[in-house]
Amino acid sequence: MLKNYFTLAIKVLGRRKFFTFISLFGISFTLMILMLITAFFQTELGGDAPLGKKDQLVYLDYIETFKQYQDTIPEVDSMLMDGVMRYDTTGYKYEDSGRSMSRGPGSIKFWNTHMMDIPFVKDRTIYMAQRSFDLFINSNKLTFSSTFTDGSFFNIYDFNFLAGGGFGNQQLDNQAQVVVLSKEACKSYFAIDDNFDSAIGKEITLDRKNYTVIGVIDRVNNSFSFLKSDVFIPYTNLPAETLNSERFNGPFSCTFLAESSSKVKNVKEELIKKSKVIPLPNPEQHDQLEYFPATFGERYAWTMMLMDKPEESYKYAIGALAFLLTLFFMLPTLNLINLNISRIMERSSEIGVRKAFGAHSGNILFQFVFENIVLTFIGGVIGFILAYLLLNTINGSNFLNGTILSFNYKVFIYSFLICLGFGILSGFLPALRMSRVHIVNAIKNNQL
Amino acid sequence: MIKHIFTLIWNKKKKNFLLFLEIFFSFMILFAVFAFIISNMRVYYSPLGFDTENIWTATLRIPESSDSTEIAQMKTLLLQELNAMPEVESASFSGGAFPFSGNTWSTGNDDNGFDFQTCIFFNDEHYAKTAGLNIIEGRWFEEEDKNSKYFPVLITKKFREQCFAGKPVLDSLFILEDEGDFGEFVKIIGVVGHYKYHGEFAEERLGTFVYTPSTSMESYVTHMRMKDGVKSDAEEKLNKLIASVTKRADFSIRKLEQRRMQNSQSTWTPMIALMSISGFLIINVALGLFGVLWYNISKRRPEIGLRRTVGATGSDISFQFITEIIMVTLIGILVGLFFAAQFPIMKLFDIENINYYYAMLSSAGVILLLVLICAFYPSRQAAMVNPAMVLHED
Numbered sequence: 001m002l003k004n005y006f007t008l009a010i011k012v013l014g015r016r017k018f019f020t021f022i023s024l025f026g027i028s029f030t031l032m033i034l035m036l037i038t039a040f041f042q043t044e045l046g047g048d049a050p051l052g053k054k055d056q057l058v059y060l061d062y063i064e065t066f067k068q069y070q071d072t073i074p075e076v077d078s079m080l081m082d083g084v085m086r087y088d089t090t091g092y093k094y095e096d097s098g099r100s101m102s103r104g105p106g107s108i109k110f111w112n113t114h115m116m117d118i119p120f121v122k123d124r125t126i127y128m129a130q131r132s133f134d135l136f137i138n139s140n141k142l143t144f145s146s147t148f149t150d151g152s153f154f155n156i157y158d159f160n161f162l163a164g165g166g167f168g169n170q171q172l173d174n175q176a177q178v179v180v181l182s183k184e185a186c187k188s189y190f191a192i193d194d195n196f197d198s199a200i201g202k203e204i205t206l207d208r209k210n211y212t213v214i215g216v217i218d219r220v221n222n223s224f225s226f227l228k229s230d231v232f233i234p235y236t237n238l239p240a241e242t243l244n245s246e247r248f249n250g251p252f253s254c255t256f257l258a259e260s261s262s263k264v265k266n267v268k269e270e271l272i273k274k275s276k277v278i279p280l281p282n283p284e285q286h287d288q289l290e291y292f293p294a295t296f297g298e299r300y301a302w303t304m305m306l307m308d309k310p311e312e313s314y315k316y317a318i319g320a321l322a323f324l325l326t327l328f329f330m331l332p333t334l335n336l337i338n339l340n341i342s343r344i345m346e347r348s349s350e351i352g353v354r355k356a357f358g359a360h361s362g363n364i365l366f367q368f369v370f371e372n373i374v375l376t377f378i379g380g381v382i383g384f385i386l387a388y389l390l391l392n393t394i395n396g397s398n399f400l401n402g403t404i405l406s407f408n409y410k411v412f413i414y415s416f417l418i419c420l421g422f423g424i425l426s427g428f429l430p431a432l433r434m435s436r437v438h439i440v441n442a443i444k445n446n447q448l
Numbered sequence: 449m450i451k452h453i454f455t456l457i458w459n460k461k462k463k464n465f466l467l468f469l470e471i472f473f474s475f476m477i478l479f480a481v482f483a484f485i486i487s488n489m490r491v492y493y494s495p496l497g498f499d500t501e502n503i504w505t506a507t508l509r510i511p512e513s514s515d516s517t518e519i520a521q522m523k524t525l526l527l528q529e530l531n532a533m534p535e536v537e538s539a540s541f542s543g544g545a546f547p548f549s550g551n552t553w554s555t556g557n558d559d560n561g562f563d564f565q566t567c568i569f570f571n572d573e574h575y576a577k578t579a580g581l582n583i584i585e586g587r588w589f590e591e592e593d594k595n596s597k598y599f600p601v602l603i604t605k606k607f608r609e610q611c612f613a614g615k616p617v618l619d620s621l622f623i624l625e626d627e628g629d630f631g632e633f634v635k636i637i638g639v640v641g642h643y644k645y646h647g648e649f650a651e652e653r654l655g656t657f658v659y660t661p662s663t664s665m666e667s668y669v670t671h672m673r674m675k676d677g678v679k680s681d682a683e684e685k686l687n688k689l690i691a692s693v694t695k696r697a698d699f700s701i702r703k704l705e706q707r708r709m710q711n712s713q714s715t716w717t718p719m720i721a722l723m724s725i726s727g728f729l730i731i732n733v734a735l736g737l738f739g740v741l742w743y744n745i746s747k748r749r750p751e752i753g754l755r756r757t758v759g760a761t762g763s764d765i766s767f768q769f770i771t772e773i774i775m776v777t778l779i780g781i782l783v784g785l786f787f788a789a790q791f792p793i794m795k796l797f798d799i800e801n802i803n804y805y806y807a808m809l810s811s812a813g814v815i816l817l818l819v820l821i822c823a824f825y826p827s828r829q830a831a832m833v834n835p836a837m838v839l840h841e842d
Binding site for chain 1: 463466467469470473474476477509511512513680681683684687691696697698699700701710713714717720725728729731732733735736738739740743744
């Protein structure tokens with residue numbers, strides 16, 4: 001039966017080429033864009049290496065120390081006495097008038113004295129990704145971005161090593177002059193194209209120090225700058241004034257690895273509890289500490305929405321995304337429904353005959369939804385090809401500023417589901433109408 | 449006539465409702481996209497106020513614990529050496545808040561009798577020349593300003609217009625920061641035209657330039673204006689020079705022009721993506737509309753035939769069909785306008801209201817035009833119906 005429906009669907013498509021073209025055009029472009037969006041989210045938030053443990057991460061990008069100032073506002077009562085206005089102060093109201101604050105990443109001292117033993121935390125890494133170095137090779141300039149970090153970084157972020165491995169906390173304590181390079185950096189500095197093992201043990205000079213290469217990592221596709229650096233260096237190689245700074249503010253951000261993804265909530269709570277008890281080094285200037293731990297998703301939304309709190313940003317981002325996608329989805333669906341409904345009449349005699357020979361409304365409904373799904377899948381295949389072509393163009397043109405989109409089986413599965421949903425959604429209403437056509441009207445209306 | 453058309457629309461309300469919905473959603477999407485693009489482009493076309501071509505920057509790292517005299521000597525030497533280079537036209541130092549850096553230092557108060565919030569830039573005496581600032585009143589900082597009783601500052605035109613409109617500002621004093629680092633009062637010595645330093649797509653905020661001598665520890669970003677035609681290979685020379693004077697190599701020479709492009713790309717990317725998506729949606733809707741109209745009209749051939757026989761001309765027929773579809777469109781747009789009007793009324797986003805009005809006008813215009821184009825061909829077809837043939841058909 002399905003085979004019959006399928007043959008019929010293909011025949012109908014061939015009958016009115018112009019309408020088929022309009023339908024396919026809409027379907028394939030809609031699906032193409034949805035597939036690209038899926039690919040984008042898969043790249044950014046899908047948990048590809050080095051973010052395999054993303055569900056266990058808690059981020060603390062910056063801390064804020066502040067002092068709250070209050071305005072004292074006298075409340076005045078006025079009354080008319082003997083024709084003269086009299087004023088009387090009845091009380092005072094206090095209102096937050098402003099805060100003197102400093103916000104930014106933390107210092108090594110802050111992270112290492114106050115943020116070590118947080119309950120439910122399995123591991124923790126601090127990192128700084130602000131500096132970049134200019135290197136000149138045969139008067140070609142290479143600009144290498146850097147991440148200064150500790151050994152736990154490579155436990156928490158599961159990089160794909162093409163050769164060698166990361167450094168450990170032992171090497172960090174020994175101030176070992178070792179470096180992990182990105183694939184691109186390795187290619188451009190050593191002119192090595194595939195045999196990355198040969199880069200291990202070679203030396204690279206950064207800021208007048210020689211570092212030994214101990215690992216080469218594969219390309220990172222997402223947009224997180226501290227993961228996309230060209231060189232990863234143990235932070236103990238930083239100048240002494242950065243290492244020994246007594247202030248709370250410094251250049252380092254922190255990622256905590258919770259014991260399991262269900263403990264992420266607890267880690268956030270413990271961190272917030274902790275902020276209330278940490279003594280500040282200079283209470284005359286700033287006497288309170290505040291920060292907002294964020295999960296992976298919340299942090300992503302936070303950097304985009306720029307709201308006060310990560311949780312709030314996350315909610316708004318999800319809401320906005322759902323709203324926009326619905327709006328975007330709505331138009332092509334409505335368009336397709338409109339077209340399909342218009343084309344009902346063309347098939348009414350066929351339905352009439354089928355019904356006269358005993359087909360239920362359900363049969364008719366199923367047939368037409370099925371036909372629409374066939375149409376959608378043809379559009380889906382075209383859309384997939386278009387999306388693939390466009391994806392390569394986008395990646396080639398650096399349109400997304402370094403983010404490399406890629407298709408994998410997950411994107412494929414999502415695309416399949418999207419097609420199915422789109423087919424059912426746009427086919428249901430017209431099919432319902434069609435299935436309800438009265439036999440007599442249907443047969444009378446049109447000649448076969 | 450119009451009433452009659454409404455009856456016709458009402459009789460087919462189910463079919464027209466879907467059409468109406470489609471128009472309504474198209475309008476809303478177009479409105480949102482236009483509002484975003486128009487507000488961005490209006491900012492984009494306002495002047496930047498400084499040059500980006502041939503300007504190179506390098507952020508030096510000066511340890512907090514260093515000796516200030518040593519730093520002052522080092523920076524004086526660096527400035528001399530830089531100016532001695534044949535490729536360099538002029539050089540200057542600034543604080544961390546400089547064009548496209550993403551850094552902001554802002555302050556504000558209401559102690560002067562007006563409320564303001566301004567961004568602060570720390571610049572030395574050579575900056576105006578190096579960056580190509582346009583000074584419309586007064587003068588830029590000079591070295592003698594070091595000994596001035598009050599902190600000398602320049603304000604931007606926007607600041608002047610907003611807070612000192614119609615008053616002379618040169619040499620006047622005001623409180624920049626209460627209990628701050630700038631003494632009790634600062635003295636305005638000049639007005640700078642524009643300084644859209646957050647980026648080409650960022651609305652210009654009020655700005656105040658505070659004098660920071662080139663020998664100060666606070667000005668650690670080197671700006672260099674290179675001569676025309678200087679190629680990238682001068683970078684290596686420059687890099688070595690800075691490294692040898694500062695005894696450090698943890699800096700990177702960046703071109704302001706490149707930074708500008710990178711900075712703008714973060715707005716261009718969503719804008720181009722949105723434009724192409726909505727462009728496709730529009731084509732999609734247009735094709736769909738065309739198909740639906742064509743189909744509907746061809747279904748109404750008997751009706752047309754009848755009208756022709758009782759004396760309607762061809763243009764009467766096309767007029768009827770076009771009016772019908774325009775009516776449905778207008779209803780869709782009107783409902784859309786009602787929702788769109790909530791944006792400027794409720795002030796949902798931080799953009800000027802005028803952008804919303806432009807967006808309403810343009811999206812309504814685009815949709816009307818689109819519908820007219822789509823309705824034209826099918827209704828021409830309808831007008832050409834031969835009454836004898838159609839009446840015979842039925």
